[in-house]
Amino acid sequence: MTRIVFACATALLLLTIGVLQPSPVQTAAQSQRPAGTGHKGKAFRFNKVKDGVYHAVGTGALAVVGNSSIIVNDNDVIVVDDHVSPAAAWVLLDEIKSLTDKPVRTVINTHFHFDHAHGNQIFAKNVDIIGHEFTRDMLLKGNPLQMPLYKNYVAGLPGQIDDLRKRVAAEADATRKANLQMQLEAAENNRASQAELTPTPPNVTLRTQMTLYRGDREIQIRFLGRAHTAGDIVVYLPKEKAVITGDFLTAALSNMSDAFVNEWPATLDELKKLDFDTVLPGHGEAFTDKAKIDYFQAYLRDVWSQVSRFKQQGVPAEDAAKQADLTKHKEHFPTIQGPGVPLIAVTRIYELLDRGVGR
Numbered sequence: 001m002t003r004i005v006f007a008c009a010t011a012l013l014l015l016t017i018g019v020l021q022p023s024p025v026q027t028a029a030q031s032q033r034p035a036g037t038g039h040k041g042k043a044f045r046f047n048k049v050k051d052g053v054y055h056a057v058g059t060g061a062l063a064v065v066g067n068s069s070i071i072v073n074d075n076d077v078i079v080v081d082d083h084v085s086p087a088a089a090w091v092l093l094d095e096i097k098s099l100t101d102k103p104v105r106t107v108i109n110t111h112f113h114f115d116h117a118h119g120n121q122i123f124a125k126n127v128d129i130i131g132h133e134f135t136r137d138m139l140l141k142g143n144p145l146q147m148p149l150y151k152n153y154v155a156g157l158p159g160q161i162d163d164l165r166k167r168v169a170a171e172a173d174a175t176r177k178a179n180l181q182m183q184l185e186a187a188e189n190n191r192a193s194q195a196e197l198t199p200t201p202p203n204v205t206l207r208t209q210m211t212l213y214r215g216d217r218e219i220q221i222r223f224l225g226r227a228h229t230a231g232d233i234v235v236y237l238p239k240e241k242a243v244i245t246g247d248f249l250t251a252a253l254s255n256m257s258d259a260f261v262n263e264w265p266a267t268l269d270e271l272k273k274l275d276f277d278t279v280l281p282g283h284g285e286a287f288t289d290k291a292k293i294d295y296f297q298a299y300l301r302d303v304w305s306q307v308s309r310f311k312q313q314g315v316p317a318e319d320a321a322k323q324a325d326l327t328k329h330k331e332h333f334p335t336i337q338g339p340g341v342p343l344i345a346v347t348r349i350y351e352l353l354d355r356g357v358g359r
């Protein structure tokens with residue numbers, strides 16, 4: 001009799017532990033670990049930005065590409081952006097357990113790009129994935145696997161792996177060899193995870209704004225205008241004075257392949273109207289220097305006017321990409337080494353001008 005009571009009590013205890021400690025499996029759609037999650041050490045650094053607000057930046061042990069942001073509330077967790085692959089999102093969920101055992105119930109996609117939304121597929125059906133209507137359209141009907149930005153990224157992986165393999169073999173210094181080996185394993189795992197990719201759109205959408213309330217915390221999700229894409233949203237925490245910006249505003253220069261380059265500065269003016277002191281960007285470290293917004297606006301206006309002039313003069317895009325000179329902005333954007341801008345930016349600006357945007 002005592003033994004039966006003991007057995008029942010143990011079973012109840014195990015059941016309770018199971019309920020109280022959500023594993024990534026409970027918030028993930030797949031019960032199976034996706035391919036390519038292997039890595040050594042931690043894949044993420046969780047930089048605490050405000051109470052309960054963390055900026056998750058990859059360590060290099062796993063390919064994650066973009067940053068995510070983690071908001072730990074009274075009873076649940078919100079993840080903003082979920083990285084480049086199902087494997088990266090899976091490992092993110094796993095490592096979030098070092099911060100909290102509360103479940104991830106909400107994911108927000110700042111925009112549709114692969115390095116911010118390609119972890120969506122691992123989340124269970126009862127997890128809200130929130131994004132702009134445009135983000136849903138692009139992931140649902142935009143043929144995301146055929147988009148040049150993504151196709152080029154994936155097409156580059158085998159070459160990157162071959163190159164790393166050669167460099168690992170040729171490296172004599174033990175530390176550098178170990179580092180290259182880590183990069184090689186991260187690239188191989190990334191390729192394995194990309195092979196399992198099923199682009200998954202948000203299941204909750206907004207057009208201009210929506211607000212989530214979690215205990216004392218207010219989480220505003222706002223579309224401020226077209227910029228990096230036609231559907232960028234920012235996640236604004238008014239009490240914490242923090243804003244999560246995706247690629248609308250990064251720590252450096254943003255990619256322009258789907259941008260509305262001429263509208264972007266005015267949309268950044270809308271961002272400036274919000275009361276915040278900290279930015280959690282989609283790439284690079286979190287920062288507090290709001291002058292970065294002015295620098296980026298100046299850069300965007302300059303790119304737009306120079307490239308528009310080349311177009312007017314009938315200069316081919318390839319030549320314009322070499323001739324455009326943004327070096328006067330290099331003090332604020334050290335990646336600018338000399339004249340020239342990425343061809344993808346020029347191609348996009350030419351396309352916008354052909355469509356009559358910005359006239």
Ligand SMILES: [Zn+2]
Nearest residue numbers: 111113247255
């Ligand atoms: Zn992007």
